[in-house]
Amino acid sequence: GAVVSQHPSWVICKSGTSVKIECRSLDFQATTMFWYRQFPKQSLMLMATSNEGSKATYEQGVEKDKFLINHASLTLSTLTVTSAHPEDSSFYICSAGTGMNYGYTFGSGTRLTVV
Amino acid sequence: RKEVEQDPGPFNVPEGATVAFNCTYSNSASQSFFWYRQDCRKEPKLLMSVYSSGNEDGRFTAQLNRASQYISLLIRDSKLSDSATYLCVVILYNQGGKLIFGQGTELSVKP
Numbered sequence: 001g002a003v004v005s006q007h008p009s010w011v012i013c014k015s016g017t018s019v020k021i022e023c024r025s026l027d028f029q030a031t032t033m034f035w036y037r038q039f040p041k042q043s044l045m046l047m048a049t050s051n052e053g054s055k056a057t058y059e060q061g062v063e064k065d066k067f068l069i070n071h072a073s074l075t076l077s078t079l080t081v082t083s084a085h086p087e088d089s090s091f092y093i094c095s096a097g098t099g100m101n102y103g104y105t106f107g108s109g110t111r112l113t114v115v
Numbered sequence: 116r117k118e119v120e121q122d123p124g125p126f127n128v129p130e131g132a133t134v135a136f137n138c139t140y141s142n143s144a145s146q147s148f149f150w151y152r153q154d155c156r157k158e159p160k161l162l163m164s165v166y167s168s169g170n171e172d173g174r175f176t177a178q179l180n181r182a183s184q185y186i187s188l189l190i191r192d193s194k195l196s197d198s199a200t201y202l203c204v205v206i207l208y209n210q211g212g213k214l215i216f217g218q219g220t221e222l223s224v225k226p
Contacts, residue, residue: 034213043202043218044159093158095214104214106158 002028004096006107013084013114021079021110023094029074030096034104035067038091050077050094084114117218118142121203124221132193136220138186138203145215147206148179150188152199153219159202162188193224 003026013019023033031052036044048069049057056069068080077096081088091111097104121138128134140148148165163170165177165186176189186203203217 032212036216044216046213046215049213091156097212104161106160109158111156 002097002105004094004105004107006094006110008110009108010111011113013112015085015114016083018080018082019084019112021081021092021094021112023077023079023096023107025075025096028096030077031074033071033077033094033096035069035077035079036093036095038093038109044093047079050079052077081112084112086114088112089114118215119203119205119217121201121217121220124200124219125223126220127223127225128193129225130193130195132224133189133191134193134222135190136188136201136203136222138188138217140184140186140203140205140215142205142207142215143184144207144209145184145205146208148186149204149206150175150177150186151202151204151216153202154199159216162201190222193222195224195226198222198224 005024005026007022033050035047037047038044046059047062050069050071052071052074058064066082071077091109093109094107095104119140150162151159152162153159163172163177165179167179169178174191178187200219200221202219205215
């Protein structure tokens with residue numbers, strides 16, 4: 001089945017620094033990947049849709065200059081949280097899939113803590 | 116109104132019980148439907164797809180009613196290992212295939 005690898009699984013960083021999260025499709029090509037954020041006791045909230053070779057589509061309320069997305073190849077999308085603040089601390093998850101009728105596979109998630 | 120709404124939780128049931136979760140969606144353009152399971156502090160994992168004809172996988176049965184824009188999940192003979200949060204998910208074809216999640220329903224199965 002489709003496998004999505006996400007790295008790192010957890011990261012602690014200082015306020016003001018930037019953190020890059022990678023999402024890779026290991027055994028399939030993904031022209032589209034999705035980035036989600038999940039706060040404790042809440043559901044996953046879509047942040048943006050990452051499109052290979054073009055600009056990402058951001059959901060309302062998500063700052064594109066703060067959450068930089070790059071989808072340079074069919075197997076890799078990266079999310080960079082720039083100038084991180086404690087309120088950016090969250091669980092970030094990517095997903096990709098081989099087809100809409102087969103659901104999407106999620107990466108293992110990245111737990112970001114900004115101190 | 117949220118695009119996908121689920122029963123509020125938590126559901127606390129004894130082992131062996133049958134439990135049902137409901138989900139409604141507001142966007143009639145929704146084309147694909149799924150139930151995902153999420154364990155604490157882990158990523159969601161696909162439990163099953165949901166079809167108009169209904170589908171069953173062991174102790175789990177999913178139903179879709181397009182006219183009412185309603186999805187359900189039935190778990191029979193609950194096991195302790197079924198304890199998790201169950202997420203109702205719809206895919207919007209007209210918005211690039213993005214997934215919309217319900218807020219999740221927490222299930223706790225007790226001995």
